[in-house]
Amino acid sequence: MNKSNAQFYQEANVYSPGGVHTSIRNVDPHLIFTKAEGAYIEDVEGNRFIDYQAAFGPFVLGHNYPKVNERVIDAISRTDLFGVGTTDLEIELSKKICQHVPSSEQVLFCNSGSEATYHAIRLARAVTEKPKLIKFQGCYHGWHDYVARNMLSDWDKIGKRDPGSAGMLEEAIENTLVCTFNNLENVEQTLKENQGEVAAIMVEPIPHNIGCVLPESGFLEGLSKLCSEYGALLIFDEVITGFRHDIGGFQKVSGVSPDLTTLGKAMANGYPIAAVAGKKEYMSRFNTQPGGDVWFAGTYNGHAVGTAASLATIEVMENEPVHDHIFRLGDRMRSGIKEIHDRLDINAIVTGIGSVWTSYFMDSLPKNYGDLQNNDGDLYVAYRKKLIEKGIYKMPMNLKRNHISYSHTEKEVDQTLEAIDDVLRELVRE
Numbered sequence: 319m320n321k322s323n324a325q326f327y328q329e330a331n332v333y334s335p336g337g338v339h340t341s342i343r344n345v346d347p348h349l350i351f352t353k354a355e356g357a358y359i360e361d362v363e364g365n366r367f368i369d370y371q372a373a374f375g376p377f378v379l380g381h382n383y384p385k386v387n388e389r390v391i392d393a394i395s396r397t398d399l400f401g402v403g404t405t406d407l408e409i410e411l412s413k414k415i416c417q418h419v420p421s422s423e424q425v426l427f428c429n430s431g432s433e434a435t436y437h438a439i440r441l442a443r444a445v446t447e448k449p450k451l452i453k454f455q456g457c458y459h460g461w462h463d464y465v466a467r468n469m470l471s472d473w474d475k476i477g478k479r480d481p482g483s484a485g486m487l488e489e490a491i492e493n494t495l496v497c498t499f500n501n502l503e504n505v506e507q508t509l510k511e512n513q514g515e516v517a518a519i520m521v522e523p524i525p526h527n528i529g530c531v532l533p534e535s536g537f538l539e540g541l542s543k544l545c546s547e548y549g550a551l552l553i554f555d556e557v558i559t560g561f562r563h564d565i566g567g568f569q570k571v572s573g574v575s576p577d578l579t580t581l582g583k584a585m586a587n588g589y590p591i592a593a594v595a596g597k598k599e600y601m602s603r604f605n606t607q608p609g610g611d612v613w614f615a616g617t618y619n620g621h622a623v624g625t626a627a628s629l630a631t632i633e634v635m636e637n638e639p640v641h642d643h644i645f646r647l648g649d650r651m652r653s654g655i656k657e658i659h660d661r662l663d664i665n666a667i668v669t670g671i672g673s674v675w676t677s678y679f680m681d682s683l684p685k686n687y688g689d690l691q692n693n694d695g696d697l698y699v700a701y702r703k704k705l706i707e708k709g710i711y712k713m714p715m716n717l718k719r720n721h722i723s724y725s726h727t728e729k730e731v732d733q734t735l736e737a738i739d740d741v742l743r744e745l746v747r748e
């Protein structure tokens with residue numbers, strides 16, 4: 319392959335609108351990645367980067383992880399997809415998820431986080447016989463009409479009507495109410511104003527779609543109490559936090575048990591599979607169970623590739639110190655960055671949990687999306703662009719988190735800290 323990044327990108331634009339297959343991927347510089355291994359990704363021109371973008375989170379073990387790949391190859395050399403009944407892989411994986419994820423009495427597989435959140439919401443509506451959903455400003459739960467509003471809203475749209483797409487059904491927009499993260503009074507007020515109408519509260523227990531805004535003590539417990547009080551289901555969208563922060567998800571860490579959980583991403587270290595899990599009493603409403611009245615279907619559900627990859631990923635987590643390793647490196651990264659900020663007197667804070675970190679260019683920890691107006695977005699993007707020039711790949715967009723994998727080592731973290739030091743010095747001088 320001797321075409322350049324630019325030539326490939328130009329060609330891609332001929333055949334696909336914008337040349338990419340997910341809107342958010344259309345970022346400058348337009349790099350065409352052709353190789354991935356461990357902590358590294360490489361573009362078509364042979365430039366190698368330490369990867370922290372991790373394809374928005376799945377790569378918790380690292381790219382092209384041998385034990386996962388071997389399990390997938392083994393699975394597809396004997397099986398693929400039958401579209402009838404179930405498979406040994408599906409049964410084994412269901413067992414593992416119910417064993418590890420505290421609120422999971424039963425589980426069903428689909429292919430993407432968006433499908434999982436759609437199914438969870440529809441189930442909640444069926445169970446409660448109520449129409450409305452509460453989500454939080456800044457949280458992302460996929461692209462479908464029920465949830466695609468008030469994500470990275472313009473500042474003047476915070477908490478106001480802000481559909482994410484043209485073509486959305488008006489009724490879907492109106493039936494999704496938007497609250498402020500870490501503000502229980504606001505949630506209670508919304509529940510009161512919509513008494514008897516709210517089917518579910520859906521929340522990213524840590525809103526990683528705006529970097530890393532941590533829940534304040536009591537917030538998730540408070541949501542659980544309010545749900546019981548107002549007859550709504552609590553749905554934890556653990557598509558990012560699940561398996562990354564603990565093999566049992568953030569519900570295990572926080573001790574708060576939701577009614578339903580959605581899982582994806584780190585569940586299978588980059589292979590396509592997602593899940594909806596929860597109490598048996600609710601899950602048995604799905605029509606995979608004879609007599610169930612909530613539709614659940616998908617041609618590729620439970621495909622051998624995703625189930626085998628997920629089994630292998632979970633088994634590595636069971637048998638090796640994955641979380642110890644990524645948490646230790648996360649701490650090393652955060653304390654290293656803090657030292658750089660302090661030494662260079664940069665108006666910035668570094669925050670995160672476990673393997674995830676974010677530097678915000680502001681002077682206090684944000685509690686919700688609104689607080690992020692204080693983040694210097696231009697500096698944030700310039701910083702990430704300059705890091706790419708130094709071989710550190712972080713998506714050059716505002717408010718994006720970074721992920722460490724089990725394949726990263728002290729060497730990569732220290733090299734990244736050196737690059738951060740250089741880049742911040744340059745930016746301070748400019």
Ligand SMILES: Cc1ncc(COP(=O)(O)O)c(C=O)c1O
Binds near residue numbers: 429458522527557582
């Ligand atoms: C918290 C959360 N939920 C759901 C989704 C949607 O998942 P998918 O892109 O697999 O449809 C995402 C994707 O980024 C996510 O971050």
